[in-house]
Amino acid sequence: MSGTAGGYDATNITVLEGREAIRKRPGMYVGSTGIRGLHQLLFEVIGRSVNDVLACGGGCVDVTLTHDGGVRVTDDGPGVPVEAAGDTSSACLETLLTRTHPGAGPGNRHTASWSVYGMGPCVTNALSSRLMAEVRRGHTLWVQEYKHGAAVAPPAATGPATGGGTSIAFWPDAGIFDTTDYSFGVLAKRFREVALLNRGLSISLTDERPPGGVRSVQFQYPDGPRDFVAFLDAETGAHVTPDIIAFDRDDARMAGTVEVALNWCGRREEGVRSFANSVPTPEGGTHADGFRTGVTAAVNTHARQRGLLTTADPDLTTDQVSRGVTAVVSVKLDSPEYEGATRGRLGGATVHDCVEQAVREHLGTWLARHPEQAAAIIDRIVQEASRN
Missing domain, CATH: 3.30.565.10 (Histidine kinase-like ATPase, C-terminal domain)
Known part of the structure; x- marks a missing residue:
């Protein structure tokens, strides 16, 4: 017709x-x-x-x-x-x-x-x-x-x-x-x-x-994500380490910047908040995954170098290392890629690699410069892992 x-x-x-x-x-x-x-x-x-x-x-x-x-x-x-x-x-x-x-x-x-x-x-x-x-x-x-x-x-x-x-x-x-x-x-x-x-x-x-x-x-917050982590910890009343670890880095490979702040507190669960261009990404994504990978690598490397893990001990897993972490992971990108129409999860393999490298290097440096606090953090992770 x-x-x-x-x-x-x-x-x-x-x-x-x-x-x-x-x-x-x-x-x-x-x-x-x-x-x-x-x-x-x-x-x-x-x-x-x-x-x-x-x-x-x-x-x-x-x-x-x-x-x-x-x-x-x-x-x-x-x-x-x-x-x-x-x-x-x-x-x-x-x-x-x-x-x-x-x-x-x-x-x-x-x-x-x-x-x-x-x-x-x-x-x-x-x-x-x-x-x-x-x-x-x-x-x-x-x-x-x-x-x-x-x-x-x-x-x-x-x-x-x-x-x-x-x-x-x-x-x-x-x-x-x-x-x-x-x-x-x-x-x-x-x-x-x-x-x-x-x-x-x-x-x-x-x-x-x-x-x-x-x-x-x-x-108004002059210290950005560092203030964010302090706010999140204050909300929960959690016991925290004396210093909040924070850094930012520009990376041309992902055409953007990454800002990270983290702390280990007395909670048993993980508290990672991730953002892309100031919008929450409740489903996480490559920036959050890169953060977890980088933290795990930095902690395991430091633990091996300082003898806090023996040759017989297996590497600490991402779940074990992330337990008790309060963190804010914020990326600001020229061309963010999202998985799905709602933009709840960030994509882009390059973002993962850039965030992972930045976290691994900056956290590794912090752990080396604060050996007593690093030992206390890793000891807590190991003890918690042995109970599970």
Whole structure:
């Protein structure tokens, strides 16, 4: 049967583009119309701000959950270029807020990714009942308002401004989302992670909604993953060795960097947290596997060299060595490879080899320089292994 005979032809096809497509199928762009999608609206906006300030070497991003159900994200970056100001060297404000940017997905070593979507603030704009953008750039304050993703008017210069930066306030569309009530706890956890993984970045979260008064937290960590391990150990109340072992290395072979911090504590289970471009990889991957291989090799080599294992003793296994380890393994790559659409597991054999070598060499050096602590760690591993 032909398409025409069946009553179906080109006139039956509706082409949706831009905000119409986003509003028609919001789940395709933010994952759901539930709380997860609601949080993604904010992540699309704060991701741009964070990367703007990181590109400048660091800075502040302030997020406020307003009493009227909106969210305001303000940064002290250079300010989004405004077309009316004559600066067209990069994407202007209206382009940023009305066109998707799917190429931003996994990010690169100089950016902090926030999700598997990475479509940009235009998605937030399209799925909000209202959005207000303010840009401080070129000593001028520019303002533009949107409703349901459409500009009310072009950007307008409203007066002088000091410094640079961008502020975007939006109100999620209650006709699209099941809830517009943001979770302070979920946001604080994610903001803390990103701040811990990116030195020089400050993220604050203020909640104006509680009837008992405003609550606010700020996250800034000068020592990166080292601070992350200290935080994880403090959460569990675990007994730790005096020093947290931490290092970072650039490696051209994997076109990126690796940062590692680890500690042996009194717990019996392993606690390794892995990240790729600041996004958690809950299923691990080649960076986490390379870390475990490197730690095992360094411990066995040191134990053999110092006579802590006899020639009759078998090598310690990865499971034995990793028991009781708290660690953060963070790689930042120009072109990360993932296994699966959800990007829960990192791929790439080169990443495994680079991380393994870096861990083996740096941990081996630390063990050699701290023989008493190394002996105590290995003795604990051996004793635990003998009981199992």
